[in-house]
Amino acid sequence: DNLYNIPNRRKQFWIYTLRDGLSKLKDRQYMLINILEAPVLALILGFFTKYLAGMPGNPSAYIFSENVNIPAYLFMSVVVALFIGLNVSAEEIIKDRKLLQRESFLNLSRFSFLNSKILILFTLSAIQTLTFVLIGNSILEIEGLTWSYWLILFSTAAFANMLGLNISSGLNSVVAIYVLIPLILVPHLLFSGVIVDFDKLHKSMSSEEYVPVIGDVMVSRWSYEALAVNQFKNNEFDVHFFDEEKGMSNASYYGTILIPELINHVEAARWSASRNDTARQMEYQNMIFDALKQLHSEFPRIVPAAIVPFAGKPWEKDYYGKAENVLAEARRYFNQQYKKWSHARDRKMKKLIGELGSSAAVRDFKIKHHNEALAEMMLNKKNVEQFIYADEKFIRKHNPAYKEPTGKWGRAHFYAPTKKFGPLTVPTTVFNLMIVWIGVGILYVTLYFDLLRRVIRYFETFRLRRLHRRLQKLGT
Numbered sequence: 001d002n003l004y005n006i007p008n009r010r011k012q013f014w015i016y017t018l019r020d021g022l023s024k025l026k027d028r029q030y031m032l033i034n035i036l037e038a039p040v041l042a043l044i045l046g047f048f049t050k051y052l053a054g055m056p057g058n059p060s061a062y063i064f065s066e067n068v069n070i071p072a073y074l075f076m077s078v079v080v081a082l083f084i085g086l087n088v089s090a091e092e093i094i095k096d097r098k099l100l101q102r103e104s105f106l107n108l109s110r111f112s113f114l115n116s117k118i119l120i121l122f123t124l125s126a127i128q129t130l131t132f133v134l135i136g137n138s139i140l141e142i143e144g145l146t147w148s149y150w151l152i153l154f155s156t157a158a159f160a161n162m163l164g165l166n167i168s169s170g171l172n173s174v175v176a177i178y179v180l181i182p183l184i185l186v187p188h189l190l191f192s193g194v195i196v197d198f199d200k201l202h203k204s205m206s207s208e209e210y211v212p213v214i215g216d217v218m219v220s221r222w223s224y225e226a227l228a229v230n231q232f233k234n235n236e237f238d239v240h241f242f243d244e245e246k247g248m249s250n251a252s253y254y255g256t257i258l259i260p261e262l263i264n265h266v267e268a269a270r271w272s273a274s275r276n277d278t279a280r281q282m283e284y285q286n287m288i289f290d291a292l293k294q295l296h297s298e299f300p301r302i303v304p305a306a307i308v309p310f311a312g313k314p315w316e317k318d319y320y321g322k323a324e325n326v327l328a329e330a331r332r333y334f335n336q337q338y339k340k341w342s343h344a345r346d347r348k349m350k351k352l353i354g355e356l357g358s359s360a361a362v363r364d365f366k367i368k369h370h371n372e373a374l375a376e377m378m379l380n381k382k383n384v385e386q387f388i389y390a391d392e393k394f395i396r397k398h399n400p401a402y403k404e405p406t407g408k409w410g411r412a413h414f415y416a417p418t419k420k421f422g423p424l425t426v427p428t429t430v431f432n433l434m435i436v437w438i439g440v441g442i443l444y445v446t447l448y449f450d451l452l453r454r455v456i457r458y459f460e461t462f463r464l465r466r467l468h469r470r471l472q473k474l475g476t
Contacts, residue, residue, distance in 0.1 A: 016116035046139030085160025125157035162443035170452030226432035247341035249402035255334030
């Protein structure tokens with residue numbers, strides 16, 4: 001046999017994996033830091049976010065439902081996953097560069113080399129995020145969602161692993177790598193939707209209806225939203241009533257908030273017409289027209305197409321009565337829908353009381369799984385604006401966690417319970433995880449073709465060419 005025969009890709013993969021794994025196991029300091037990092041961070045976060053609200057007779061009692069820091073814990077969990085994922089991968093390729101140069105004459109497989117790195121990093125990140133979730137969630141008494149928490153945070157860490165490998169492959173010095181890491185993390189914090197509300201961003205990048213594009217390209221936004229929606233919607237208490245409460249919220253929005261306001265607009269338009277105030281008449285009339293058109297597209301059986309008038313000219317007097325009648329009928333319909341969903345929720349509550357034995361047991365069950373601070377944030381309870389009129393449509397701000405998204409290809413408002421992709425409706429947690437792993441796949445492609453290094457080299461040679469041309473001009 002020829003001793004210099006190059007092994008196939010699979011054998012190279014296992015050789016690279018064994019070599020890299022053994023080198024890491026021999027580095028006790030590296031292993032100790034990376035194994036203890038996640039548990040220590042979980043202990044710190046869990047301890048300092050465990051708000052003791054107390055109860056009568058026991059002021060030091062911990063009550064999960066009253067812990068106002070749960071949203072902060074969810075966000076910091078995403079930050080930790082990003083940080084440890086970057087931290088463990090940022091030097092992986094640059095430290096092996098000399099070794100790879102020595103072996104370059106063998107034309108070994110880059111595919112096998114990179115896959116061995118990814119396998120080891122993903123394994124390490126899986127262990128780190130699992131220990132973080134087990135310890136952090138145990139301290140804060142977050143029950144029943146361990147594996148979904150782990151999957152979301154592991155996916156985030158895997159994305160960070162791939163990002164770190166791209167940086168490690170593209171840059172020439174460790175100093176440059178650790179200078180670049182804050183420049184990557186800070187935008188992920190700023191545009192996550194937590195530090196600054198998406199509605200409060202600069203007008204040039206904000207959107208009233210959807211998460212702005214700058215937010216959609218940040219993995220922190222997808223991961224945090226997945227965690228928050230998962231905790232709010234799928235905890236062991238709220239999962240029983242989510243559909244009913246969503247139905248009640250949607251019916252309430254149309255029946256008691258939007259449509260009564262539209263009826264007021266009809267009255268205002270009629271009053272303006274009676275005073276020959278055409279400008280204000282047209283202002284109210286156009287809003288009513290846009291609302292009726294929007295309601296028809298959403299509920300064609302309730303608001304027929306014939307009722308939607310032509311825009312751009314004052315209405316006939318009898319039309320105001322027709323618009324009021326349609327809106328009044330729609331209000332009655334949504335009020336009936338509210339009662340239907342409310343009765344359905346009551347039936348489920350009675351069933352749960354029967355299963356647990358008493359109303360007090362149900363109350364204790366809710367306290368154990370439902371968090372008020374998270375619900376307040378997800379339902380936008382502090383915002384007095386229930387809707388806004390912008391871009392010729394009424395955009396709902398009421399209870400975003402119960403509002404169905406309007407975008408058809410994954411675009412949605414923050415905290416949407418589901419996402420639409422063409423004809424499919426996908427739960428937000430599942431959809432967001434798919435987006436994160438699509439990002440992982442894209443970063444794998446950029447890593448395999450070493451695109452970051454090629455881009456940097458292109459700009460370096462571009463500058464050298466410009467400098468060379470200047471020197472030639474000076475020489476002449």
